[in-house]
Amino acid sequence: MFFKDVIGQADVKARLWQMLREERVPHALLFAGPEGSGKLAMALAFASRLLCKSPGVEESCGHCQACHQSARLIHPDLHFVFPVIRPAGKSGAAVSDMFLPQWREQMATTPYFSRQTWLARMGVENQQSFIGVAEANSLITKLFTVSSQGGYRVVIVWLAEQMNEETANKLLKILEEPPAGTVFILTTNHPEKMLATILSRTQRIDFKPIPSEEMAEALMQRHGLQADDALAVARSAAGSYVKALEEVTNAADAACFFDQFVLLMRLCYMRKVKDLFEWSVQLSQWGRERQKAFLEYAQRMVRENFIYNFGRRELNFQNKKEADFSVRFARFINERNVMGIAAEISSAQRDIEQNVNPRMVFFDFALKMIMLLIR
Numbered sequence: 057m058f059f060k061d062v063i064g065q066a067d068v069k070a071r072l073w074q075m076l077r078e079e080r081v082p083h084a085l086l087f088a089g090p091e092g093s094g095k096l097a098m099a100l101a102f103a104s105r106l107l108c109k110s111p112g113v114e115e116s117c118g119h120c121q122a123c124h125q126s127a128r129l130i131h132p133d134l135h136f137v138f139p140v141i142r143p144a145g146k147s148g149a150a151v152s153d154m155f156l157p158q159w160r161e162q163m164a165t166t167p168y169f170s171r172q173t174w175l176a177r178m179g180v181e182n183q184q185s186f187i188g189v190a191e192a193n194s195l196i197t198k199l200f201t202v203s204s205q206g207g208y209r210v211v212i213v214w215l216a217e218q219m220n221e222e223t224a225n226k227l228l229k230i231l232e233e234p235p236a237g238t239v240f241i242l243t244t245n246h247p248e249k250m251l252a253t254i255l256s257r258t259q260r261i262d263f264k265p266i267p268s269e270e271m272a273e274a275l276m277q278r279h280g281l282q283a284d285d286a287l288a289v290a291r292s293a294a295g296s297y298v299k300a301l302e303e304v305t306n307a308a309d310a311a312c313f314f315d316q317f318v319l320l321m322r323l324c325y326m327r328k329v330k331d332l333f334e335w336s337v338q339l340s341q342w343g344r345e346r347q348k349a350f351l352e353y354a355q356r357m358v359r360e361n362f363i364y365n366f367g368r369r370e371l372n373f374q375n376k377k378e379a380d381f382s383v384r385f386a387r388f389i390n391e392r393n394v395m396g397i398a399a400e401i402s403s404a405q406r407d408i409e410q411n412v413n414p415r416m417v418f419f420d421f422a423l424k425m426i427m428l429l430i431r
């Protein structure tokens with residue numbers, strides 16, 4: 057991760073570069089600011105620069121062994137602490153190292169992500185995540201019993217507000233007397249939730265929401281969005297690149313769901329049973345959350361097309377592609393079948409929820425749609 061990969065935050069970059077130029081890097085930094093402002097990305101860029109063996113004035117070189125190790129998050133002097141969950145079926149304390157493979161996977165995708173996304177990456181939806189005292193103990197062992205490669209050692213603590221008091225107090229002891237050359241970068245969305253003693257031991261750098269223009273630029277360059285779309289997404293994301301990315305993903309999902317819905321209706325109308333079976337096989341390979349989201353989408357499409365028949369466009373909430381499709385399709389959803397179709401989708405949603413074999417659920421649903429569509 058380079059500073060140039062961090063979106064916006066020119067003020068913060070300037071401040072960090074100044075620290076580097078003056079060789080006055082504090083041993084504990086606190087990156088504070090709203091979710092999606094790029095604190096973790098910045099922490100990683102800064103860490104890579106500190107660990108690099110032949111850095112430029114601002115950026116790490118990107119070529120040395122240290123840079124390669126930093127990029128893959130396997131540098132022996134780069135440590136991560138982040139909220140974890142109690143792993144199922146395992147006793148004992150949970151620490152970040154247990155989830156390093158998932159962490160590396162997530163960071164390789166993007167360093168802009170929410171706690172919710174991180175929970176999903178660890179395989180849970182709604183569970184308490186925490187930074188427990190075992191984490192502080194493990195850190196002490198690493199920092200005080202294993203010698204560094206020479207040069208800096210960097211500890212990045214993500215969502216530091218998730219430390220409980222015991223953990224924070226233990227960490228405080230290290231912050232008071234840190235091993236030589238160690239730099240702590242704590243990132244937090246909620247500095248107000250952190251212990252005053254921790255706050256007083258760290259040098260705080262505030263991150264502001266990312267301005268729409270800078271975010272739109274990033275969305276165009278990195279995700280190929282058109283200028284208008286990029287600006288619309290950036291504005292609704294209100295300074296959070298995490299939100300912007302979620303919106304981009306949702307839009308991609310919606311486009312895919314639309315295509316699948318159209319395909320399903322076409323195959324049902326033409327009674328292509330064999331193709332419908334293949335369609336069911338394909339959807340059965342999706343994750344369960346995605347299957348549920350598709351059925352939710354199908355439910356909405358049925359409702360929108362039924363309403364479309366009344367000719368009151370102000371009651372329709374469709375994008376252009378969906379509206380174009382309705383011109384020819386809406387008449388197939390009418391008062392004779394709308395309740396039946398809605399009921400079949402609900403029943404499929406229940407079955408998916410209860411872990412019924414999705415291939416059976418989708419195929420069964422498709423066959424019933426053949427019968428319902430001709431009414």
Ligand SMILES: [Zn+2]
Nearest residue numbers: 108117120123
């Ligand atoms: Zn380097």
